[in-house]
Amino acid sequence: MAEQEKREEAAEEPAAPVEGETGEALEAEAAQAAEGAVVEERRPARAQREVAPAGPSSAIVVPRRTPGQPVVSRRGILRLGFWSSLGAIIAGGAAAGLDLFYPRGVTGFGGKVTVSASDIPPPGQKKEIPEGRFWLANLTEEQGGPGLLALWWKCPHLGCTVPWVPAFVWPDPTTGAPKQGWYRCPCHGSTYTDAGIRVYGPAPRSLDTMALTVDNGNVIVDTGNITPGGPDNPGRAVRL
Numbered sequence: 001m002a003e004q005e006k007r008e009e010a011a012e013e014p015a016a017p018v019e020g021e022t023g024e025a026l027e028a029e030a031a032q033a034a035e036g037a038v039v040e041e042r043r044p045a046r047a048q049r050e051v052a053p054a055g056p057s058s059a060i061v062v063p064r065r066t067p068g069q070p071v072v073s074r075r076g077i078l079r080l081g082f083w084s085s086l087g088a089i090i091a092g093g094a095a096a097g098l099d100l101f102y103p104r105g106v107t108g109f110g111g112k113v114t115v116s117a118s119d120i121p122p123p124g125q126k127k128e129i130p131e132g133r134f135w136l137a138n139l140t141e142e143q144g145g146p147g148l149l150a151l152w153w154k155c156p157h158l159g160c161t162v163p164w165v166p167a168f169v170w171p172d173p174t175t176g177a178p179k180q181g182w183y184r185c186p187c188h189g190s191t192y193t194d195a196g197i198r199v200y201g202p203a204p205r206s207l208d209t210m211a212l213t214v215d216n217g218n219v220i221v222d223t224g225n226i227t228p229g230g231p232d233n234p235g236r237a238v239r240l
């Protein structure tokens with residue numbers, strides 16, 4: 001009975017801790033706490049290092065725009081100015097070239113030539129107009145008119161200047177009778193009627209004609225508007 005009471009008392013008393021084991025546990029716990037504090041102190045610094053841009057030191061870092069800083073950089077403005085100036089120079093040069101070569105107010109051959117009413121030849125006659133390089137023929141009905149015809153004096157064969165030869169006699173192709181007075185090329189003998197129709201020679205066609213209008217009694221010939229000659233030359237004559 002007394003032995004049983006002793007066992008119960010021993011069970012009720014708390015087990016006494018071992019002195020050696022308690023000191024080591026406390027030291028380990030303190031060391032862990034200290035280590036944790038150091039880790040906590042180091043975390044912010046590591047986080048700051050992670051925010052810094054990665055890559056080699058030569059990498060281009062684009063600075064952030066701060067309020068009040070202009071949107072276009074100075075380099076952009078200089079580049080824009082350079083290309084604008086270059087474009088203006090090219091456009092100016094092109095405009096000057098066009099202005100130089102654009103025909104304006106052309107007079108004489110290639111432009112419009114005015115023959116005053118007093119210089120118009122009488123019916124049946126023709127007149128040389130050197131300024132426009134043409135013959136102005138005033139055709140009668142027998143010559144294919146009536147009307148005025150501007151004949152370019154350039155021979156369609158090889159380009160010689162064709163004169164009117166009043167003394168030259170050649171058979172008229174419609175009647176066969178000799179007729180005096182023809183356009184006759186001095187180079188290879190091509191021969192043309194009063195209306196410039198080819199009747200003989202190596203020329204491939206009749207004399208070319210120029211556009212002609214009558215304005216207030218004057219004749220205006222557009223020497224830049226040339227129609228190849230043909231048998232229909234008389235039909236191009238313009239009445240006064």
Ligand code: FES
Pocket residue numbers: 155156157158159160185186187188189190201202203
């Ligand atoms: S150039 Fe006129 S006939 Fe030859």
